[in-house]
Amino acid sequence: MNTLLWFRNDLRLHDNEALHITLENADSLLPVYIFDPRQFENTPFGFPKTGPFRLKFLIDSLLDLRANLRAKGSDLIILQGKPEELIPELCKKYEIGLVSYHEEATHEETQIEDALDEALEAINVEVDSAWGATLFHVDDLPMEIDQLPDVFTAFRKKAEKYSEIRELFETPESLPGLPKGMEESGNVPGEDFFGIEPDRPSKRSVLPFDGGETAALKRLETYFWQQDLLKKYKDTRNGMLGADYSSKFSAWLANGTISPRFIYHEVKRYESERKKNNSTYWLVFELIWRDYFRFIALKYGRKLFYTTGIKGKRYEWSHDTDAFRKWANAETGIPMIDANMRELNETGFMSNRGRQNVASFLAKCLNIDWRMGAEYFESMLIDYDVCSNWGNWAYNSGVGNDPRDRYFNIVGQGKRYDGNGAYIRHWLPELKQVPDEYIHEPHRMNVGQQRNVGLEIGNDYPFPMINLEQAYREIEKRGD
Ligand SMILES: Cc1cc2nc3c(=O)[nH]c(=O)nc-3n(C[C@H](O)[C@H](O)[C@H](O)COP(=O)(O)OP(=O)(O)OC[C@H]3O[C@@H](n4cnc5c(N)ncnc54)[C@H](O)[C@@H]3O)c2cc1C
Structure with a gap:
């Protein structure tokens, strides 16, 4: 046949x-x-x-x-x-x-x-x-999709207890030829495709992100086996700077150049040949999050894309395009936000810590329609995955699966995860001279201090949004 x-x-x-x-x-x-x-x-x-x-x-x-x-x-x-x-x-x-x-x-x-x-x-x-896109096969879930718990932990515990992750399909040694008469294999598009010009991440990117199965398998080989980084994943995963703090598998997972099940079985091999600890478990835990958002998409269908989200929550959202543009263009004046958005705009990647903060800031501090942010990410992310993106945006905007409706204090987060400001300085070299104590709040420097480091806040850098002071006040009102 x-x-x-x-x-x-x-x-x-x-x-x-x-x-x-x-x-x-x-x-x-x-x-x-x-x-x-x-x-x-x-x-x-x-x-x-x-x-x-x-x-x-x-x-x-x-x-x-x-x-x-x-x-x-x-x-x-x-x-x-x-x-x-x-x-x-x-x-x-x-x-x-x-x-x-x-x-x-x-x-x-x-x-x-x-x-x-x-x-x-x-x-x-x-x-x-x-x-084939998840760890747990949809047919092996211990519940019908419409009974999927709306809280991740409840899902994870049941799946871990009652479902097994299937074995891998082998890579075929050889393949049959094309049908008779099929000779023309078509062109891979070059520049300016459908009006979009393909582009590589800038040199400052966490990785060059070469596409393809070969590069995906190489990344796993490097992260797990050559550099032995898996055993400390749980300690490093909240980082923002460099190739090593997390696996960076997401882009390859998103277009399926690596199989999540393959990663799982490699984790198991690592656990038996090298080390089994909280970190090795945690990578699988994160892949279960990925599964969860895909199953949530199956359960809720188009609701995932509604302003009211899967919870059906009605909030007054702003569509202030000026403030949105400042967020998107990395011009808010808040280093933790601008550094992350600059990374996204130059490379198509941003850490999970960064994504949570910029999403929370847009939706919960500026009260801007979270779907504008989700769509911007859809356009920009190299690892865009419809379920993970929309599921996480809804989660961080109070219309998804977060039972606690968390809020991120951006300044507090910056201090905790980028204490010495190395990440901020990497992406915002304009702030290189700012002393550590002010790196997350340069506007707190007095005029003399600002001049000493070549800044005039409110004039040239960092292009403060109209309501910078108000935004900081909003941040301070909340917890961390
Ligand atoms: C607002 C927002 C939007 C996001 N959009 C996407 C997206 O479009 N595509 C995408 O793959 N991830 C998305 N994420 C999830 C997460 O930020 C990325 O998967 C992660 O940062 C990718 O880096 P990594 O591969 O080094 O992750 P690691 O920390 O090494 O984790 C390993 C893998 O686990 C999965 N994973 C980790 N965290 C999450 C999570 N919170 N949700 C779902 N899966 C997770 C990913 O497949 C990841 O590759 C988003 C998160 C937020 C807060």
Whole structure:
């Protein structure tokens, strides 16, 4: 039989169930990736859905996938258009009998799956889809999706107690060729694709973030095995500066160039060969958070994207575009916010600590519609994952799964996690001369002190937002 594998956010050959499905009894295999123009439209608040860093990372991932497929006797066909239209056409042309792909969890993506399934059914092509983006398989959860607890800990405890993480699918040694007549494999887009110019993170980035399965596996090899960093992950994970404080797996996880289950089984191997401790457990714990947001997306569907969030909470949100722009452009005048936003804008990455703070500041201090922030992140993040992004934004904005509705005191957080201001100075060299005691609150320096370090707050740096004083007062009113 001729089979077709539709690659989506599963751009890998290891632990790929959809690939295995297509290989059973395959005389030929047609691996396809489709650039869907809908992914390159603007979000409702006007940001490009796919920004330059993620586009570059994706292109690199596809080039790597294509090279890996070719090395095994296959290829990757790259097309542009709507998958629900193109795939049925390919099936007719190349007499495909079976199509497989990995299922997604969110509304736009599952709508496309439904349309595709229907179109394939109409031409008698079998569809056998797989679930492969989480540690726990959706079918193995100890509860129905509509019974999923709304508090993470309740979910995690049940999943850890009653579910097992499945074994890996092996990487095939070789692959069948393309169907007869399929010769043109299509072009990987170059510059200015759908109006977006692919771009690399700046040199100041925590990592160069090379896309692709090969780079993903190399990152794991480095972080776990060569540098032996996993054993102290729990102590370092709240850092903000450098490659080593956390795994940086997120971008590869997001487009599926690494499988979360593969990471899990490598953690188990590390625990038996090197060390088992709180840190080794904690990396799995964080991956369970990732699972959780995907299952929450399944449970709540489109509500995940509503202003009122999954909780249905009505708040008075501001749409002050001037204040929003200052937040987005790293021009708030608050070093902890501006340093993190500058990192995001230059590299597409930001630490988890940074993300929590800038999100909390936007939604809870400026009271700006949290969806504007979520959409901006969608555009900018190299590791954008629809479920993790929208789930975390809702969580930090008081409309999601946080039972305590936490608030971050930005200054307190800066002092705790960047005590000597090394992170601030890395991203805001304008503040290099500011003494440590003022690095998180330069506006507290008197005029003479400001002049001594070449600053005139309120004039040139740091482009203070109109309500800087008020913003600081807001911060101070709250806990940490
Ligand atoms: C407002 C906001 C938006 C976010 N948007 C995204 C996003 O679009 N894509 C994304 O992958 N993560 C997102 N996160 C979660 C988290 O910040 C990143 O996964 C993490 O910083 C990536 O760095 P790392 O791979 O070194 O993480 P590590 O600390 O090494 O963690 C290992 C892995 O666990 C998962 N993980 C860790 N923390 C979380 C979390 N809070 N939620 C879900 N999964 C987690 C990630 O897959 C991560 O790669 C967001 C967090 C916030 C607060």
